[in-house]
Amino acid sequence: MPPEVEGGETTERVLQILSTSARLFATTGYDGTSMRDIALACGISKSLLYHHFADKDEIFARITLGSTRELVQFVESRLPEGAAPSLRIRAFMAATGEYFQRYRWAWIASTTAFWNDPQQRRQTERMLWRDRYEGLIRRLIEEAIAAGEIRPLDVPLAGRLVLSALNWMHRWHKPDQGMPAPEVAEAYFDMIFHGLKR
Amino acid sequence: MPPEVEGGETTERVLQILSTSARLFATTGYDGTSMRDIALACGISKSLLYHHFADKDEIFARITLGSTRELVQFVESRLPEGAAPSLRIRAFMAATGEYFQRYRWAWIASTTAFWNDPQQRRQTERMLWRDRYEGLIRRLIEEAIAAGEIRPLDVPLAGRLVLSALNWMHRWHKPDQGMPAPEVAEAYFDMIFHGLKR
Structure with missing residues (x-):
């Protein structure tokens, strides 16, 4: 988890708990992980763990909400201002690949939690960030169409194609093996933008 | 689940159990579903359920292995013989979309079981079918390159791009709402093959 996750109260200990729990x-x-497991894996007592977090839900929500919000902020910060929309789409994809590579466990914990998030309200807030992320790629595609770089097409579907490529990486990409994730993302951009056609 | 799933012994009752369990x-x-839940949802007694299946693992393995194997056989049967490789890639994608639409619950049960399949050996057999499916799209792309339809590129990565688009559909596509899944798959083919570029 990135240090910025929750503003002030992210001590080294809290970061250690979050990253260990994410893994x-x-x-x-979620169901297979108990507070006891987390304390054991962190090498701390259960009482110290409970000093920092009220329950498993709180840790989990902080990981999934935190990693989604951070993803959006990270990607937004990486878009080159004033550049052609296509280059901004490329930067969006590469930044997502880099974020995925850095915070792989939090990413996987978040994405596999999709179907049965224990806290509906926290799920809702996370979905707002997710929507903002999806809204961003759609806006970039619209800008590329307006600039004549991309042909007129179904923008939501084109956005989904881009996000599908990125979101499926955790199912096959191995850290420290083969092409780094940001390069994979850029290769995907090249294929999607230029097409496979000769 | 399709009726062909397990050859002989697929009675109406067994099909009902499989499709209810998949949902x-x-x-x-997997962890949140018990044999009791399945019996209740099917409106049958636990003893009748155990008459058909030894345990939850057996039901689960039959759904996930069965749906993966059937997917491969279904897609293979839909490839137009003698057609241009690009049209065969398009048919591969559309057939996957159709299969996903028909057997949505089995598909979702299979894909979300990825990280903690309870039976390693059954997982292995399923992975053989999964590899055959992935091998098929790679071969089609190679044929398209050999035929001069697709430019020389990283074939495994291009295959992953195609599969990512298809595999992510279950996370956003709603049955009986918007574009049917086979049409989505064809629209994806058009975007990937021709590219978004103007």
Whole structure:
């Protein structure tokens, strides 16, 4: 998890708990992970864990909401201002690949939690960030159409194509193996923008 | 689940159990679904359920293995023989969209089971079918390159782009709403093959 996740109160200890929990949630699922497992994996007592977090839900919500919000802010900060819309789309994709690579466990914990998030309200706030992320890629595609770089097409569907490519990476991409994730994202941009056609 | 799933012993009752279980696994997860839940949802006794299936694992493995194998066989049967490779790629994508639409719950149960399949050996057999499916799209892309329809490029990555678009559909596509899944798949083919570029 990035240090900026929750403003003030992110001590080293809290960061350690969040990153360890993210790995546990990602590998054994929300239901398969207990507060005891988290304390054990962090090498701390359960009482110290409860000093920082009221329950498993709180840790989980902070990881999933935090990583979604941070993704959006990270990607927005990486868009080159004043550049051609197509280059901004490329930067959007590369930044997502980089974020995925850096915070892989939080990413996987968040994406696999999609179907049964324990806290509906927290899910809702996360979805607002998710919508903002999806809104951003659609706006970039619209700008590219307006600039004559992209042909007129179904913008929401084109946005989904871009996001599908990025969102599916966690299912096959192995860290420290093969092409780094940001390069994969750029190769995807090249294929989608120029097409596979000879 | 399609009737061909397991050859001989697929009675109406078994099909009902499989399709009901698929919906339960898809919506509440493997861990969140018990044999009691399945019996209740099917409106049958637990003893009748156990007459057909030894345990939850058996039901689950039959859904996930069965739906993966059937997907491959269905898609293979839909490829137009002797057609241009690009048209065969388009048919591959449309057939996957159709299969997804028909057996949505089994699809979702299978895909969300990725991280913690309870039976490693059954997972292995399913992965063989998954590899055959991925091998098929790669071969079609290679044929399109050899035929001069697609430019020389990273074939495994191009295959992943196609599969990512299809595999992510279950996360946003709503049945009986908007564009049918096979049409979405064809629109994706058009975007990927021709590119977004003007």
